[in-house]
Every structure is written in structure tokens, then in C-alpha cells.
Amino acid sequence: MRLAELSARSGVSTATIKYYLREGLLPPGRRVTATQAEYDEAHLRRLRLVRALIQVGRIPVNSAREVLAALQDDDLDRNSRLGIATWALPHGPAPEQADPATDAARRTADALLDRLGWTYGGASGEKPTAPAYGMLVSAIAALSRLGYPCAVANLEPYARAVERIAVTDLDLVESYETPDEQVEAAVALTVLYEPVLLSLRRLAEAEESRRRFDGT
Amino acid sequence: MRLAELSARSGVSTATIKYYLREGLLPPGRRVTATQAEYDEAHLRRLRLVRALIQVGRIPVNSAREVLAALQDDDLDRNSRLGIATWALPHGPAPEQADPATDAARRTADALLDRLGWTYGGASGEKPTAPAYGMLVSAIAALSRLGYPCAVANLEPYARAVERIAVTDLDLVESYETPDEQVEAAVALTVLYEPVLLSLRRLAEAEESRRRFDGT
Numbered sequence: 001m002r003l004a005e006l007s008a009r010s011g012v013s014t015a016t017i018k019y020y021l022r023e024g025l026l027p028p029g030r031r032v033t034a035t036q037a038e039y040d041e042a043h044l045r046r047l048r049l050v051r052a053l054i055q056v057g058r059i060p061v062n063s064a065r066e067v068l069a070a071l072q073d074d075d076l077d078r079n080s081r082l083g084i085a086t087w088a089l090p091h092g093p094a095p096e097q098a099d100p101a102t103d104a105a106r107r108t109a110d111a112l113l114d115r116l117g118w119t120y121g122g123a124s125g126e127k128p129t130a131p132a133y134g135m136l137v138s139a140i141a142a143l144s145r146l147g148y149p150c151a152v153a154n155l156e157p158y159a160r161a162v163e164r165i166a167v168t169d170l171d172l173v174e175s176y177e178t179p180d181e182q183v184e185a186a187v188a189l190t191v192l193y194e195p196v197l198l199s200l201r202r203l204a205e206a207e208e209s210r211r212r213f214d215g216t
Numbered sequence: 217m218r219l220a221e222l223s224a225r226s227g228v229s230t231a232t233i234k235y236y237l238r239e240g241l242l243p244p245g246r247r248v249t250a251t252q253a254e255y256d257e258a259h260l261r262r263l264r265l266v267r268a269l270i271q272v273g274r275i276p277v278n279s280a281r282e283v284l285a286a287l288q289d290d291d292l293d294r295n296s297r298l299g300i301a302t303w304a305l306p307h308g309p310a311p312e313q314a315d316p317a318t319d320a321a322r323r324t325a326d327a328l329l330d331r332l333g334w335t336y337g338g339a340s341g342e343k344p345t346a347p348a349y350g351m352l353v354s355a356i357a358a359l360s361r362l363g364y365p366c367a368v369a370n371l372e373p374y375a376r377a378v379e380r381i382a383v384t385d386l387d388l389v390e391s392y393e394t395p396d397e398q399v400e401a402a403v404a405l406t407v408l409y410e411p412v413l414l415s416l417r418r419l420a421e422a423e424e425s426r427r428r429f430d431g432t
Contacts, residue, residue: 132418166420202348204382
């Protein structure tokens with residue numbers, strides 16, 4: 001297919017596609033004349049992945065290029081490929097380094113992950129390095145600074161609920177066939193389901209409040 | 217206590233406290249000299265609430281003033297007070313009005329809430345008006361525009377998980393004694409637990425990915 005059709009089928013503008021080609025995020029098409037190239041279904045799939053990384057995941061272009069390189073590295077297993085893609089996602093501010101609230105929050109996060117038997121997003125026995133670990137530490141520290149102490153017992157119900165959510169997420173990722181599609185789905189669904197989750201929680205809170213307090 | 221002590225005990229700067237006083241968000245202290253006023257524990261509690269609304273909830277000053285007025289309205293029940301506070305929280309962009317993806321998303325959201333037996337955050341029988349309903353519709357529409365159709369069956373596991381989370385949230389809100397403290401907790405915990413929830417979900421996804429795909 002020509003550039004115009006690739007644009008129409010992907011919903012990505014021709015200007016944006018040309019930018020991705022220049023940045024090496026999309027392999028060049030097969031040249032048919034001096035000014036025209038031909039693209040195939042593999043381009044369409046890769047374009048969807050690039051869009052998921054950059055437009056949905058808001059991953060910087062340089063990081064997106066690294067994610068795409070990792071995808072083509074046959075030495076990496078599937079867990080690592082998904083991890084490299086989702087770890088490149090923005091994770092909010094890193095926790096402050098030498099602050100008593102942060103130190104306490106780190107101990108709470110570690111005790112929680114120990115109780116859950118989770119491995120910090122790394123392979124078994126690895127040190128805590130997932131970016132989401134830093135995001136969790138920051139969030140716990142913010143709660144305690146504002147006078148809402150947040151112990152392992154407070155956090156565990158949230159963790160148990162997201163364990164079920166993660167099974168749903170990974171089932172959906174596995175329903176895609178190719179590694180490219182699975183990574184695309186992992187990035188897009190991780191990001192796009194966040195507002196779903198937050199809005200449903202607020203509706204659930206409103207419902208629970210109505211059940212408890214309506215007319216009281 | 218004097219202004220300096222109110223600032224030290226609340227962790228809010230004197231400049232910010234003076235701003236809240238000028239804006240009528242905090243009632244004036246009892247004047248003791250021409251230049252000094254005396255504040256009490258009620259001021260401290262109210263200051264924590266104002267900070268929760270404005271600094272944590274990022275609620276605009278005008279909306280915060282309405283929330284505080286609603287709190288003092290004895291005709292309102294507890295459900296309405298909590299609702300007014302959490303509905304004032306920012307909810308992301310409202311869905312587009314006349315767009316096929318939005319119309320379809322609205323039907324999906326309605327079918328989901330019907331199946332759950334939720335009432336859109338309103339009193340029984342009310343029309344869908346909670347701001348989080350618009351946020352949910354936008355999120356479903358964004359998924360479908362990017363080629364990730366999202367049916368009631370996809371959404372239900374997320375909704376069931378947040379139902380459990382909402383019970384935990386409201387238990388925590390109810391553990392506070394006064395109406396002011398409960399509203400403060402509802403706003404602060406709704407907002408502050410969002411990064412906790414999102415970071416735990418990413419860690420849970422990484423853990424689930426490791427269990428399924430490590431070494432494959």
C-alpha cells in the first residue's frame with residue numbers, strides 16, 4: 001500500500017508517519033519510484049505499536065527506539081520484552097532520596113511486597129528496580145506527610161484487588177498473537193485502562209457512600 | 217494559639233493561611249490585639265480540610281468555598297456532603313458530545329452500571345450525573361478509537377475489583393469522627409490513593425508477567 005493508504009488504515013497522519021520514518025521508528029518502505037514507496041501489513045502493525053508507545057504511552061522518542069530494538073533482540077524472553085516496554089512508561093516523580101518519610105515509606109513498601117510474595121517487577125531474587133516501585137514509595141510518603149499513615153494492613157486490600165486486575169490485563173495481552181501486538185497491547189492497555197480504573201473507583205465509592213449514608 | 221503555631225502544627229505556611237483567611241476559606245480568629253488573633257483546634261481541623269481540597273484535590277478556590285458551605289448545610293445528609301466534595305475533584309476532559317465512539321461508549325457504560333446495580337453516583341433512580349461517569353465514557357471511547365474494543369465483559373472484572381476497594385476506602389473514611397474530618401479524609405484518600413493503586417497495578421502486572429512468561 002502507499003503512504004496515503006497506510007495513513008488512512010492506521011489513523012496516523014502522513015506527516016506523523018514521515019516523522020516516524022525519519023526517526024527510524026518505522027522501517028522504510030520498498031521503494032517503487034524515486035518519490036514513492038510501498039508499505040505492507042508489517043508496517044501497519046509496527047505503526048500501531050509506535051503510536052501506542054508514543055501517543056498513548058507518552059514514551060519519549062529515544063526510549064521508544066530502545067523498546068523497539070529490545071523487541072528485535074531474540075536473546076530476550078517474553079517477560080523481559082513486556083517489562084522493557086512498560087518500564088519505559090512515565091511513572092511520576094521519583095521519591096526523594098534522604099528524607100525520613102521516604103525511608104519509612106520504603107520499609108512499608110518492602111514489607112508489603114514481601115507479604116504478597118511479589119518480586120518488585122524483576123526476576124526472582126532481584127533488587128527492587130521497577131519504576132512503579134519508586135512511584136509506590138512516593139505515594140506512601142505523600143500520604144504520611146499529610147497525616148494519613150499508611151501501614152501494610154491499609155495497603156494490602158488494594159494490592160489484592162490489583163492482583164485480580166493484573167490477571168485480566170495479562171489475559172487480554174495473551175489474546176494477541178504476535179510479540180509486536182502483545183507489547184503494543186501491554187503498553188496501550190496499561191495506560192488506557194488507568195482512567196477506566198480511576199473513574200470506576202470513584203463511581204464505586206459514590207455507590208458505597210450511598211449505600212451507607214443515604215438519608216443519614 | 218497564634219498564627220505561627222497554627223502554621224507549625226498544620227505544616228501550612230503563614231502566607232498560605234493568610235490567603236485562605238482572605239478568601240473566606242478559613243473563619244477569622246478571635247482578635248486579641250489590633251494585629252494579633254487567636255486560633256483554636258477547630259481552625260486547625262478546618263485548615264487540614266482546606267489543604268486537602270486545594271493542595272491535594274486541586275479543587276479551585278471557588279469550588280472549595282462551595283464545598284465548605286455545603287458542609288455547614290444541616291439539611292444535607294452525609295452521602296450528599298461526601299458527594300459534593302469528591303464531585304468537585306478534577307475528572308479529566310469531558311467526553312465529546314456528538315461522536316459515534318462516545319455514543320457507543322455511553323451505551324457500554326450504561327450497560328455496565330445496570331449490570332452492577334450502581335446508580336451513577338446519584339441517589340437511587342437519578343440520571344447519570346457523577347463527573348466520574350463522563351471520565352469513564354471518555355476512557356472507553358479512547359480505547360475503541362485506538363482499536364481496543366471494550367465491552368461490558370471486559371470492564372466487569374475491573375468494576376468488581378474496585379467495589380472491594382471502595383469498601384476499604386469508606387471504612388477508612390468512617391474511622392474519622394467529625395463530618396469535617398470525614399470529608400477531608402474522603403477527598404485526601406480518594407486522590408492520594410490513586411498513585412498507590414496505579415503503581416500497585418503496574419507491579420502486579422510485572423509479577424503476573426514474570427509468572428507466565430519468565431524464561432519463555
